[in-house]
Amino acid sequence: MLWGIQRHSWPRVVTALAVALIVTIASVRLFMAGAPRGNDAALAASRLLTQSAGEIDPDYAQEPVVVRPAPDPIVITLTVDRNASITSYLEEAGMGPAEADRWAASFASVAYSRSLSRGHALTLYKDPEDGSLRGLKYNFDDRIAFHERSYGDGVIRMSQELITYVIRPVAVSFKLSGDFNRDAARHDLPRPIVATLRNAFDDRHPLNRLPRGSDVKLIYQERVSRDGTDREVTGLEAAQIHFGDKTLSAFAFRDANGEAHLYDADGEALEPESLRFPCKFNYISSGFTFHRYHPILHEYRPHVGVDLATHYGTPVMAVADGSVEQAGWCGELGRCVRIDHHDGLVSIYGHLSAIAPDLRRGESVRVGEMIGRVGSSGLSTGPHLHFAIEKDGRYVNPLTASLGVHNHVSPRMRAMFDRFKRDYLAALDHVPSFGGHFNVGHDGSTAFARGGAGATRPVADSGGNAAHAGPIRTVAAGSLTR
Helix, strand or coil, X not given: CHHHHHHHHHHHHHHHHHHHHHHHHHHHHHHHCCCCCCHHHHHHHHHHHHXXXXXXXXXXXXXXXXXXXXXXXEEEEEECCCCXXXXXXXXXXXXXXXXXXXXXXXXXXXXXXXXXXXXXXXXXXXXXXXXXXXXEEEECCCCEEEEEEECCCCCEEEEEEECCEEEEEEEEEEECCCCHHHHHHHCCCCHHHHHHHHHHHCCCCCHHHCCCCCEEEEEEEEEEECCCCCEEEEEEEEEEEEECCEEEEEEEEECCCCCEEEECCCCEECCCCECCCCCCCCEEEECCEEEEECCCCCCEEEECCEEEECCCCCEEECCECEEEEEEEECHHHCEEEEEECCCCEEEEEEEEXXXXXXXXXXXXXXXXXXXXXXXXXXXXXXXXXXXXXXXXXXXXXXXCCCCCCCCECCHHHHHHHHHHHHHHHHHHHHCCCCCEEEEEXXXXXXXXXXXXXXXXXXXXXXXXXXXXXXXXXXXXXXXXXX
């Protein structure tokens, strides 16, 4: 009988324990949240019990918590106009001296410097509501950027990041209304591309003599950082200029050595593929000979090059495309550069006063690219350039030696050149005749990207056949910065 009573009362005991447990949990929760008092606590517990039984009390339904993201910062990108401390730039941006000094100290902890260099990109990220600085990015060079961020409450973090780039083809078209330079600037055509067009066409028809109404279409490549703060033109891919019954054409194509050059529709090179001499000079002070009296060592010995007498600091150019074999001190030749031009040909430039700062072993160079400046380093009695050429490991006379360059597309690569030319022509045909900048799609199609002078909206990412053939890289003469 006792067992029967216990058996019938057992469910009620379990229910009572469950209710007690729920009330206890509810009380703890209310206490932790700042428990309401009196009847409010009982009401809250009652509602919790109701919800635990599967019922929803509409009077107790809570509004969802909405977390609003911080508004996007105002992005200000500028080019550093002078060599100065980062503190001065921060103060100019509206930051107080003490705060600017704290940011500068954090910057120096990673950059090991508090100075910014002229010509480098600086990006400021400012709060749109109060104008405070959220962060900054400084491009140390074209590979590395320093990024400084504020996390509030005085917390600043500094990091070093690799700059990533996207290669983007850009198509441009316009109708000539007057002077070519003015029209090119009005349609936002980069200066390096204008210089490349001049080098390609001026021998056939100078651009400043093109008639009014000439149709200009071209495609060039630009390298853009993924955040859009760094942009660099990498070269021309294709161009066509129509006037009257004539057409000037240029197509980028890589030769047998893998270097890109501009060719016309018949496959003839539009640019010089080699230079006769690497610098401007007044006269040849010493010629190529195996028996020459050395003015310093006072003995007869071979002179396996030519000495080009000229002014100290005169720019020295690579005589042909190639890759750097050596750039540094070369004993008697002082500072020198050796360039491998393939097929067993090497050119040598000695007694330099300076070598281009980014010129390193294995780096590619283009014909006409500045590699250094004339000097008198090593065993030298005055400023001049010692210019020499090796062929299969033996010195040859640079005044009579041939660099083996070709002025036409080689026969074995002609079919490939014709295929690339067809692809270029198809892409140019898709470019509308009215002025503007256009995206170039994978199939050669185009879409309006930007128009008019000063437009800065980036074009879309794109690949396309053109990327395999070029582009032509233009190097500014007279500068050691490449």
